Amino acid sequence: MTSAPPGGRGEVGLFVTCLVDLMRPSVAFSSIRLLEAAGYTVVVPEAQTCCGQPGYNAGDTRSARTLARKVIREFERFDHVVVPSGSCAGMVRVHFPELFVDDPAWHARAGALAARTYELTQFLVDIAGMTQAPGGFSGSVAYHDSCAGLREMGVKRQPRLLIDSMPDVRRVELRECEECCGFGGLFSVKYPDISGAIVQRKCEHIHASGAYAVALGDLGCMMNIEGRLRRTGDGLTQVIHVAELLAGE
Amino acid sequence: MEIRSMHFVDRVRERLDDPELQRNLKRTRGRNAAARAASLGGLDDFDAVRARATEIRASVLRDLDLWLERFEREATARGATVLWAHDGDEACRLIIDIARRHDVRSVVKSKSMVSEEAGLNAALEAAGIRPVETDLGEYILQINDNEPPSHIIMPVIHKSREQVTELFARVHGTEPKTDIEALTREARERLRPAFLGADMGLSGGNFLVAETGSVAIVTNEGNGRLCTTMPRVHVALTGIEKVIPTLDDLATLLRILPRSATGQAISNYVSLLTGTKHDGDADGPAHMYFVLVDGGRADLVGSDFEPMLRCIRCGACMNHCPVYQTVGGHAYGWVYTGPMGSVLTPLFQGIGNARDLPQAATLCNQCGVVCPVSIPLPDLMRKLREKQVERGMRPWTERLAMRAWAWAAARPWAYSACARAAVRYLCWLAGGRASIPVMGLAPGWTSQRDFPAPAARTFRDMYARQRRGRAS
Amino acid sequence: MTSARDDILGRLRQRRPRDDAMRDATGEEIRRAIAHPERGPRPADAEDLVARFVERARAMTSSTDVCPDTGQVPARCAAWLRAMRLPLAVVVAPALADLDWRGAALSVRIGAAGRDDAVGVTPCFRAIAETGTLMLCSGPATPAVNSLLPQTHIAIVRSEHIVADMEAAWQAARAELTAWPRAVNFVSGPSRTADIEQTIVLGAHGPYRVHVLVVGT
Numbered sequence: 001m002t003s004a005p006p007g008g009r010g011e012v013g014l015f016v017t018c019l020v021d022l023m024r025p026s027v028a029f030s031s032i033r034l035l036e037a038a039g040y041t042v043v044v045p046e047a048q049t050c051c052g053q054p055g056y057n058a059g060d061t062r063s064a065r066t067l068a069r070k071v072i073r074e075f076e077r078f079d080h081v082v083v084p085s086g087s088c089a090g091m092v093r094v095h096f097p098e099l100f101v102d103d104p105a106w107h108a109r110a111g112a113l114a115a116r117t118y119e120l121t122q123f124l125v126d127i128a129g130m131t132q133a134p135g136g137f138s139g140s141v142a143y144h145d146s147c148a149g150l151r152e153m154g155v156k157r158q159p160r161l162l163i164d165s166m167p168d169v170r171r172v173e174l175r176e177c178e179e180c181c182g183f184g185g186l187f188s189v190k191y192p193d194i195s196g197a198i199v200q201r202k203c204e205h206i207h208a209s210g211a212y213a214v215a216l217g218d219l220g221c222m223m224n225i226e227g228r229l230r231r232t233g234d235g236l237t238q239v240i241h242v243a244e245l246l247a248g249e
Numbered sequence: 250m251e252i253r254s255m256h257f258v259d260r261v262r263e264r265l266d267d268p269e270l271q272r273n274l275k276r277t278r279g280r281n282a283a284a285r286a287a288s289l290g291g292l293d294d295f296d297a298v299r300a301r302a303t304e305i306r307a308s309v310l311r312d313l314d315l316w317l318e319r320f321e322r323e324a325t326a327r328g329a330t331v332l333w334a335h336d337g338d339e340a341c342r343l344i345i346d347i348a349r350r351h352d353v354r355s356v357v358k359s360k361s362m363v364s365e366e367a368g369l370n371a372a373l374e375a376a377g378i379r380p381v382e383t384d385l386g387e388y389i390l391q392i393n394d395n396e397p398p399s400h401i402i403m404p405v406i407h408k409s410r411e412q413v414t415e416l417f418a419r420v421h422g423t424e425p426k427t428d429i430e431a432l433t434r435e436a437r438e439r440l441r442p443a444f445l446g447a448d449m450g451l452s453g454g455n456f457l458v459a460e461t462g463s464v465a466i467v468t469n470e471g472n473g474r475l476c477t478t479m480p481r482v483h484v485a486l487t488g489i490e491k492v493i494p495t496l497d498d499l500a501t502l503l504r505i506l507p508r509s510a511t512g513q514a515i516s517n518y519v520s521l522l523t524g525t526k527h528d529g530d531a532d533g534p535a536h537m538y539f540v541l542v543d544g545g546r547a548d549l550v551g552s553d554f555e556p557m558l559r560c561i562r563c564g565a566c567m568n569h570c571p572v573y574q575t576v577g578g579h580a581y582g583w584v585y586t587g588p589m590g591s592v593l594t595p596l597f598q599g600i601g602n603a604r605d606l607p608q609a610a611t612l613c614n615q616c617g618v619v620c621p622v623s624i625p626l627p628d629l630m631r632k633l634r635e636k637q638v639e640r641g642m643r644p645w646t647e648r649l650a651m652r653a654w655a656w657a658a659a660r661p662w663a664y665s666a667c668a669r670a671a672v673r674y675l676c677w678l679a680g681g682r683a684s685i686p687v688m689g690l691a692p693g694w695t696s697q698r699d700f701p702a703p704a705a706r707t708f709r710d711m712y713a714r715q716r717r718g719r720a721s
Numbered sequence: 722m723t724s725a726r727d728d729i730l731g732r733l734r735q736r737r738p739r740d741d742a743m744r745d746a747t748g749e750e751i752r753r754a755i756a757h758p759e760r761g762p763r764p765a766d767a768e769d770l771v772a773r774f775v776e777r778a779r780a781m782t783s784s785t786d787v788c789p790d791t792g793q794v795p796a797r798c799a800a801w802l803r804a805m806r807l808p809l810a811v812v813v814a815p816a817l818a819d820l821d822w823r824g825a826a827l828s829v830r831i832g833a834a835g836r837d838d839a840v841g842v843t844p845c846f847r848a849i850a851e852t853g854t855l856m857l858c859s860g861p862a863t864p865a866v867n868s869l870l871p872q873t874h875i876a877i878v879r880s881e882h883i884v885a886d887m888e889a890a891w892q893a894a895r896a897e898l899t900a901w902p903r904a905v906n907f908v909s910g911p912s913r914t915a916d917i918e919q920t921i922v923l924g925a926h927g928p929y930r931v932h933v934l935v936v937g938t
Contacts, residue, residue, distance in 0.1 A: 016708055016709075018658070018664075018668075020708060021668060021707050021708040021709055022668055022671060022672060022703055022707060023701065023703045023704070024703070024704060025704050025706065025707065025708035025711050025712075026704065028708045028712070029708075029711075044712060046661070046709070046713075047661040048661075049657075049658040049659075049661060049664045050654070050658040050664075052655075052658070054651070054654060055651055055654065055655050056631070057612060057631060057634070058634060058638070058643075058647070058651050059631065059633075059634030059635040059636070059637055059638040059639075059643070060635075060638055060651045060652075060655065061635055061638075063651065063652070063654075063655030063659075066655065066659055067655065067658055067659060070658075070659060098628075147611070147612075147613035147614060147615075148614075151613075151614045151615070151617075151618055152614070176279065178615070179571055179613075179615070180571045180611045180613035180615065182571060182611060183611065184610065184611025184612060184613070185611075185612075186647075187608070187609070187610065187611050187612075188693070188694060188697075189691050189693035189694050190608060190609075190693060191258075191261070191605075191608075191609050191693075192693040192694065192696045192697045193261060193262060193265050193696075193697070194261060194265075194572055194575055194576060194609065195611075195697060196696070196697030196698065197265060197575045198571045198572070198575055198611075199697070199698065222701075223700070223701050224698065226684070226699075226701050227684065227694070227697075227698030227699045227700055227701055228697065228698040228699075230683070230684045230698070230699040230701075231686070231697070231698045231699045235683075276918065277918070277919050280919060281919075291764065292764060293762075293764040293765060294762055297762040298761060298762050301761035301762055302761070305761075311737070312737070312747050312750075312751065313733050313737075314730045314733035314734050314737070315744075315747055315748060315751055316751065317730065317733070318730065319751055319755070327901065332725075333725040333726040333729055334725055335725050335728065335729070339725060383926065384916070385914045385916040385917070385925060386916035389916070389917075403915075403916065403919070404916070405916055405917065406919070408917075409918065410917055410918050410920075413917055429917045429918060429920045429922055430922045432917060433914055433917065433922040433924075433925060434924075437924070437925065437926060440926065441836070441926075444926070445836055459751075459755065460755050460758070461901060469912070469913050469914060469915070469925070470912055470913065470914045470925035470926045470927070471869065471912035471925060471926040471927025471928075472925070472926045474865070474869050474906060474926075474927065475869065475926055475927070477904070478865050478866060478869060478904065479866075489729060494751070494754050494755060494758070495754065495755055495758035495759075496758065496891040496894075496895075497758040497759065497760050497761065497888050497891060498758070498759075498761070499887075500760075500761070500886065500887035500888045500891065501760075501761030501762075503887065504761075504763075511915070514777075514780075514781075514851075514852050515781075515852040515854060515907070515909050516909070517781070517908065517909050517910055517911070517912060517913055517927075518906065518907065518908060518909075518912070518927070519906075519907040520904055520905070520906050520907070521904070521905040521906075521907075522903065522904055523901055523902070523903060523904075523905075524903060525903065526903055527860070527861070527900060527902075527903055528861075529860075529861030530859060530860065530861055530864070530903060531832065531833035531861070531864040531866065532833060532859070532864050532865050532866045533859060533865065533903045533904060541729075543725075543729045547729055547732045547733050547736070548732070548736075550733055550736045550737065551736035551737055552736075
């Protein structure tokens with residue numbers, strides 16, 4: 001798959017994201033495995049915390065700026081920054097530069113980091129040239145497009161290409177696969193009724209697809225979909241991060 | 250129209266609990282989005298047309314004062330009278346004055362969202378003038394006790410044919426008809442005499458063309474044509490932001506407006522109306538007026554929200570909005586619904602009167618992607634959230650939580666300690682189960698779904714331990 | 722009245738401050754933009770404009786027919802009306818008064834349509850291939866009501882008047898029309914509505930059917 005020796009293709013900085021850190025460490029370990037399999041040395045800066053997205057989306061620009069500066073300082077030394085989350089990657093890629101429109105020095109630094117920041121599957125396919133996922137998984141899988149990954153980062157083809165490379169996986173498409181799952185960060189707790197109705201539709205499409213597992217690239221959507229499936233009595237359908245799927249067990 | 254957006258949360262609950270509305274929403278969900286997608290192929294290069302349409306609208310807004318003056322000059326030179334109104338109330342007064350001057354008793358109306366903003370029908374009735382809505386959807390709403398529209402181009406998308414059947418039988422006193430074609434015929438027969446007998450026709454305006462001083466009106470039913478052809482007086486009521494430079498620009502925008510709205514390559518009727526009837530003309534109004542309304546628009550020029558004025562009222566944003574598709578248009582509580590309404594309502598009616606609207610969005614950006622004039626709707630909603638924070642309009646609990654999070658996230662040691670404590674707390678709540686059904690700290694979350702249990706340790710702890718293990 | 726105008730324009734000016742020189746320069750740009758309209762991106766032109774027009778007009782649920790020369794127009798109209806079992810009484814726009822309508826056994830009135838006319842006949846200033854659209858300009862010889870009030874509208878389109886797109890149609894209007902018409906109506910098929918349950922019904926307020934006769938092919 002890759003001819004480079006282990007670690008021979010240089011360093012990538014892994015931005016783990018706070019939700020992965022808190023909820024699902026296996027996503028970060030899977031990401032490391034995938035990046036190493038592609039020939040990169042993975043560095044995980046220890047002081048990293050959050051990209052600032054919750055504050056940014058809540059209208060608290062000041063704190064978003066503080067956290068953005070922190071991320072920029074911690075990650076600007078890497079050739080590539082990889083994030084196993086479309087929305088956190090989108091925060092860095094699209095919104096960091098917007099945060100500093102009135103501050104030329106930081107705007108330039110934000111822009112430089114933004115240009116080198118990738119969502120995980122995007123990096124694996126578009127930069128690392130991976131065509132074969134190293135992991136093993138067996139069963140039918142539906143991929144859910146998370147909004148920021150799809151519309152801010154342009155992630156659509158890449159995860160599908162890697163999933164399709166897995167010999168024992170049959171990929172199925174969800175109806176309305178580009179529609180939001182209803183998570184929306186704080187939206188899901190501020191407007192639970194609306195959020196619940198939207199994720200209910202997503203769950204119905206998942207059931208209709210007959211998939212054994214749903215794979216996706218964002219922890220927020222994952223917790224939302226998994227939480228709703230479990231609440232409505234579905235204890236079977238697996239909800240896994242695309243990194244976990246591709247890296248396999 | 251009186252604003253009810255402050256009651257958003259209650260209105261949402263009512264609508265989610267309304268099985269008939271939910272059935273009606275489900276029936277049409279996704280259909281317009283699919284029609285739009287199918288129609289874009291006819292453009293060869295949608296992105297190029299969209300970029301041009303965006304630039305046309307943006308270029309006018311950059312010099313709106315001068316374009317308006319040019320429009321006014323051309324319109325006046327061709328026999329129209331251009332009037333200006335600060336707000337809806339003033340627009341109503343101007344229109345009533347026009348009606349009195351020309352001895353108008355009845356008015357036929359084609360669709361005008363600005364007339365909904367202004368509450369024109371109520372004002373006309375109070376002045377003893379009978380307004381008749383002639384767009385089929387708007388007519389249905391008017392005879393249903395002046396119900397407000399729930400969508401800017403499909404005003405009765407929230408109704409079923411059975412509801413229309415019952416309404417027509419009750420109001421018209423006719424035999425109930427269940428066939429949609431028969432219902433449409435019945436409305437046609439009711440409205441034909443109104444068109445032929447009206448003294449004044451009132452239209453909105455999709456575009457004001459500066460080149461010729463004309464109003465362009467886009468309809469499918471033909472009611473816009475009848476309203477502007479048969480009566481003696483025509484009043485075009487619209488916002489000051491609707492100017493476009495030339496007829497060629499109109500051609501560009503007409504490639505993208507009907508496709509974005511209904512998936513049509515072109516609407517059945519596009520009328521470019523310029524001045525009054527000429528000598529020898531058999532038809533057309535003898536008097537033509539423009540009433541151009543500010544209503545909060547001028548204050549947006551040059552602000553962060555200027556891109557919102559590019560809006561051409563196609564409705565694509567709501568047709569693609571997961572929230573709109575779930576709660577319907579009435580929940581939004583004012584004239585404009587869906588994402589464009591969530592931005593316009595607070596801007597036109599006061600940020601404090603519509604606090605929920607910019608918050609009640611997942612920022613999924615389907616709206617921004619489909620907008621034919623590239624309005625960054627999620628960014629504008631986020632900016633409105635910023636304004637709420639600046640003005641201290643958010644609840645103290647939310648402010649405290651955001652501040653605490655930002656404080657901790659800026660300090661890795663504090664963050665690490667909080668994360669560790671949170672994981673421990675969540676694991677305790679889960680008690681060995683895979684998910685947590687009730688969580689006091691986030692009742693909103695667990696009212697709708699379980700909270701998946703976290704792993705036993707944070708990634709940073711596991712990773713540090715692994716690294717120590719490798720090192721030793 | 723003037724105060725609202727001056728106030729609105731004044732506030733717009735305040736929000737976009739310009740000095741005199743800038744104001745003049747922008748005024749000049751506006752004059753230029755109108756004198757030399759810029760065209761936006763357009764779909765590729767069809768090789769055969771007539772064929773494209775007919776295809777698109779049918780897609781908008783107009784019916785179409787062709788007729789080699791003008792003299793046969795009344796007979797073709799009569800034949801179509803008979804085939805459709807529609808009334809053989811037409812109200813014809815004065816611009817088409819010279820044709821021999823009575824010779825085709827049609828009951829004819831020349832002038833503007835009224836509430837009781839069943840079939841309106843109009844000429845067409847231009848027709849647009851891109852969308853199958855008729856461009857009708859109002860005037861003493863071409864009343865707008867003839868394409869609006871009757872349940873059936875027959876439009877006579879000269880094949881040399883079929884142009885690629887709306888831009889070309891506007892160009893022709895700017896070049897040929899001495900007085901700018903009160904109404905330019907673009908008509909693409911019969912009137913329709915989809916307001917009730919998004920179900921399309923033809924003949925909402927305007928004609929139920931539009932028949933296009935292309936002359937000179």
